[in-house]
Amino acid sequence: MAGLLFTTKEIENIIDELLNMDPDPIPRFILLKEGKGLKPSDREYQNAYAQVLAHPFTRQIVRAQTPGGLLGSFSWRFRSRYPAGFVDRFDARPSIFAKGHLLS
Known part of the structure; x- marks a missing residue:
């Protein structure tokens, strides 16, 4: 080693x-x-x-997030590739920007 x-x-x-x-x-x-x-x-x-x-970068990400914590157009492109219901289970997760969750 x-x-x-x-x-x-x-x-x-x-x-x-x-x-x-x-x-x-x-x-x-x-x-x-x-x-x-x-x-x-x-x-x-x-x-x-x-x-x-x-920070402006963080605020921009937070503004782009959907209520489920996904990111706008990125999420839409991701959803279109998978059958209905596959991605829905991920929507239940809390936002990564919830207090105390970011980078913790």
């Missing part, structure tokens, strides 16, 4: 350097959650999550 390319300390330093570059809200949230290991109960996590939800 090959060794790791970086030590834990080096990875932590890289994450800190990336965060110091003031990235957009979405990669920042991922760095904090996955890289720094912040939990949903942490204030910094909650603030970063709120910035993700307020």
Whole structure:
């Protein structure tokens, strides 16, 4: 088995350097959650999550979603390829943008 390319300390330093570059809200949230290991109960996590939800890209996706959580024309193209009822079971899932569900 090959060794790791970086030590834990080096990875932590890289994450800190990336965060110091003031990235957009979405990669920042991922760095904090996955890289720094912040939990949903942490204030910094909650603030970063709120910035993700307020980001124009996220708002655009939310506007395009149907009540079932599917995405407009993409969903229509997907539905047209499968028999009636096949996709309906997926419509029962909650939206991925429900509070606390995005990237959690």
